[in-house]
Amino acid sequence: MPKELLGKSEWERRWRVLLVLLLGSGSVIGFHQWYFSSPGEVAEIYTGELRGPALVIAPHNDDEVLGAGGAIQRHIRQGDRVTVVLLTNGDGQYRGPLQSRSQAIQFGYRRQEETFQALEHLGVPRENIYYLGYPDRGLAQLWDGSWNCQRPYTSPQTGADYSPYTNSFTPNTPYCGLSVVRDLEAILEREKPKILYLPHPNDTHPDHWSANAFTLYALEQLKLEQEGSYSQIRLFTYLVHYGRWPMPRGIFLGADIKLPQSLASLDTHWLGISLTPEDASRKYQAILHYRSQVQYMLLYLMSFARRNELFGEVPTLSLPEDQTLSYPDPKQYTLVGSLRGYNDIKAVHLTMTADERLVIEVEFFDVLHSSNDVLVHLRTIGVDASLPAEWRFLRADGKLYLNGELLVDSQFTQTARQNAFWLSLPVETLGNPQAFLIGAKLMRKDVTFSKAAYRLVEITPSLSLTTR
Structure with a gap:
């Protein structure tokens, strides 16, 4: 079939399949040996x-x-x-x-x-x-x-x-x-x-x-x-x-x-x-x-x-008000991932806005496909025992779910555009935690094919939080 009759993503997928077949398994192993080698002295x-x-x-x-x-x-x-x-x-x-x-x-x-x-x-x-x-x-x-x-x-x-x-x-x-x-x-x-x-x-x-x-x-x-x-x-x-x-x-x-x-x-x-x-x-x-x-x-x-x-x-991440911190996630090269053209998480960005909203951005290497689901998992530390310590935000089919329930609360907003997913929520809703662990997954039909590492984030108290 001519290239112009194929979508871009389908053409790229077929090209990757052909490349892997031409290179053969020996070259794939050689690539892994190069990819996981040391960049220099430690x-x-x-x-x-x-x-x-x-x-x-x-x-x-x-x-x-x-x-x-x-x-x-x-x-x-x-x-x-x-x-x-x-x-x-x-x-x-x-x-x-x-x-x-x-x-x-x-x-x-x-x-x-x-x-x-x-x-x-x-x-x-x-x-x-x-x-x-x-x-x-x-x-x-x-x-x-x-x-x-x-x-x-x-x-x-x-x-x-x-x-x-x-x-x-x-x-x-x-x-x-x-x-x-x-x-x-x-x-x-x-x-x-x-x-x-x-x-x-x-x-x-x-x-x-x-x-x-x-x-x-x-x-x-x-x-x-x-x-x-x-x-x-x-x-x-x-x-x-x-x-x-x-x-x-x-x-x-x-x-x-x-x-x-x-x-x-x-x-x-x-x-x-x-x-x-x-x-x-x-x-x-x-x-x-x-x-x-x-x-x-x-x-x-x-x-x-x-x-x-x-x-x-591994440094503990400190999140001050009105600033953004990021932690990268390495690209995973796998034979199956190359053949199927799987997307991959590139980085997670966190921002604490002046009005005390936590904005989470999950960035991807490629454009986010409509069939892909994004999970953001937060486990809070230092909140009142009566409040939940686990927050599982799942974006699936364009909708946002919290701990398995469809989320209709306007305090929580989500946007997916090009190669990123954004989630915004008031920190007060989380119970104003002193710290949390955060991780992210990219999934399709409950099958995870990319994961960002869980990292510890400590929240730098703002004046409004400390005097409340």
Whole structure:
């Protein structure tokens, strides 16, 4: 069919399909190797910057070693107390069609034992490990779904809507977001770390980015309840899941882990920590203790045993009156996305107007298609307990919905034009929060194909708010 008879978007889609077919799978892999390579050197964190009691947040058994195994060793050598929090027991790994629910739980206990052995190899005693027992592959559902404990989430692997593990930090803890927050707050209060290691918000695994969101929420709650007590904690985020990263895959103890190129443009301050040959070797041996994982993904796991580790300091965003702040979102290059011509979120912009309205703009790389839905999710902090803490704004078919109900209140306005979506609402309606976490999704028929990372935003009080 001649080009002039095709719409622009259809012509571009067909051109992309043809290009991928011509390049072949080998070129696609080569493109990924280039795209996720390092743009340059990464600064080193010196020993003095890593002193003090440390707490490591890990979504699954092995993440603590993959992301921070070298840092853990440095803390141990200095005599610092190191504690590790395992949010799940990794029981969601598919083990075959005949796996029973009781076998999934037994597999979770097996992964706990592997964690004991791996961390003991790095010098962390068993009593310094907390198992929370939340559902593997279900943390995002607790953050963005089963928040209240009246309707807990049910794990498809174990069939339980509470922790079935006898050694969970809170026995029989229900599978809901509030339970995760309470556990994290209790551990933070007990351990009082000076350094906190946690997943990066742009990690693509749902359990990882939601672990970041839960931790930030719990920490911010404590900051507000106990002013000044937790403001000096230094947060280092680590990356485990991000496309084909780290490249190359395999055992290269003397090589560097390089930053994914697309993440270099974020507002994250990336830092590096050097590992001695002995540290890298010990980290390698610790990874081998995760036998249940090594047998399936040896080369991937060993890619983290290098002569350095990467950490990112992600700034808390401060929103002053009558100014705009933005945080970018990296473009995701996937084979399916290229073939189907999926749009992608480019950035989120926030403005606090002089009349105390919060204006949220979600910017896209391409023109927003009429069939696409946009979700903006806010979880507020520091509001009265009688007010809702969750606000889910969904634009679908040109209409605006709030928490599943059609929104007809004129206080809330929405506009979609070209490559952006705008939402405006009075801050007072949210309960004048002191902070909130915000994330955005681009969807079609409830299927998410682009997501902006959840970020913590603190509202700078205006004169009118402080004197009200």
